[in-house]
Amino acid sequence: MAAAAANAPTIPVLDLGPYLAGAPGAAEATAAQLRHICETIGFLFIVNHGVPAGLVAETFEAAARFHALPLERKLAVKVNPVLQGYMPLRGSTTRTSNLSTGNKPNENEAFFIKRRGEDAGAADRWPEDLPGFRATALRYYDAMDALAQRLLPLYAAALDLPADYFAPLCDDPLTGLRLTHYPPAAYGANEYGIAPHSDSSFITLLAQNKVPGLQVRTPEGAWIDAPVVPDSFVVNTGDILHRWSNGRFISTPHRAFNTSGGPRYAIPYFFHPNPDTLIDCLPSCAVFGEAPRYEAMTVEQYMAWFRGQNYDHVRKANAA
Template identity: 50%
Template structure:
């Protein structure tokens, strides 16, 4: 069953973060595309966060994926560390080993209080990118003792990849571009999927579930749960909990969107605080374009008095810098020494 909540109902429950009802657009109603694009443009120019409802991803599939996250992290530590993160940053990352050290939002000097399992697009053995040996294009690491885990997780990432492609005409229209402008860049997106576990542990001063940061990618989709944790920094500088709406996604733009739009669309700081009293699980889907996409100022985001602010660079180049600086897989090399801790 897919979420069915009217825009008015959701708007009554959210004071500051826009809610975009995708039902008219998904059903092809006349005028729905420019209307949704206007809402997205206003959200990303002012806050950088919005919530989508009636998105078409089945409720049962979302619940199943949360269950898989819980099942993975319930395994013994030595089983998880056997899948330690590889050089492509796919696999298991233990708690307390990383943070976004390059953040210009906060002086992040303590590691984050969550553990996570990462994967990217699953590629066939004859895939040219997989065969190239380049970083961040695979292979994924999969547990051998969790029957159905791989199949269920890939079912979810397929659904999210499809949802992201459906939203590309909205993003393009919001930027006064032809609706199909981003289609080629996202035909084979470079996404990262993360199954995270936040235990209810005490944080030290200036320590977080995830420390304040901006995302490196284009758009992030976070299926919402009733366990709070995600906070967004509002335009006035205050931190606000992202309100919970059942069967919705919290969506934010990242650094690639910010660079591509010449700063027109925000890459908004956010963080996660450790939960209180119960474990929190999160399944964020980080969407980026094809790894070789050149990110350069869009034609509608520059002009007289508004020159390009950022040097053109490929998404691949940005990922190399960002992952090496923040999620260095070599920091997981000694996990066998601590598996019993």
């Protein structure tokens, strides 16, 4: 595992308490902080977010129970082309980042959950005889959905847009919850728990992990460890918001390892706008006299490309 840089910048902490309580001036002040963070590092911790700590703990425990199942039971709900179900160990290879090339398959396994009606087959992608697993995962999913929607007005204000700008573009969002297991490993060349990458999302919400292993790349190129901030979520800008903001908000590369000697679990939630939302340069992010930096495309088009690059079963299906 590569060491993080000493004396590197820290990941900022944003207190959502005043904003969520409706304190006078809190929305404007919090949006200003968020703007600065998203334009300089793209990663932050949020605290006082309103998600019960007990629910987070239950979801980590549910992830551990699923991954403790025998392999044949997990393979009974093997992942489908739209990323629902179980992805075996080394089932993905990071190819969408130019930070590291020749990556070997990622040293993790995961259970993917999605809740959109278009994702036919979701009903048969739940494990049998695992009491409480589905109910816990969906309660957590509900909490993440609600938190993401509460954050949208902040992101709009941070981008100098009306508070409700994103509401009609994200009222049927493409979301996903991933319950990931990183087994302990000794990493060789080009080996990672998950290789350096940026997320495809508008934003990603990652519950605080008691077992460290996440590293974030600063704009200066240093890798820094994400510390343990109790009862927090790591929030990062994804590629879709980066493209939508014409590069103004940074989609920060990150990577993960597990050298703890024991299992490490992660429960990231990915929030994307509606599949048919066109990701084109936001009006507040256009530069006079310059063309947008990125080609316009819908969320669905971008996600199809992203899945085809990184997930081996999707690549094989596309090549067939």
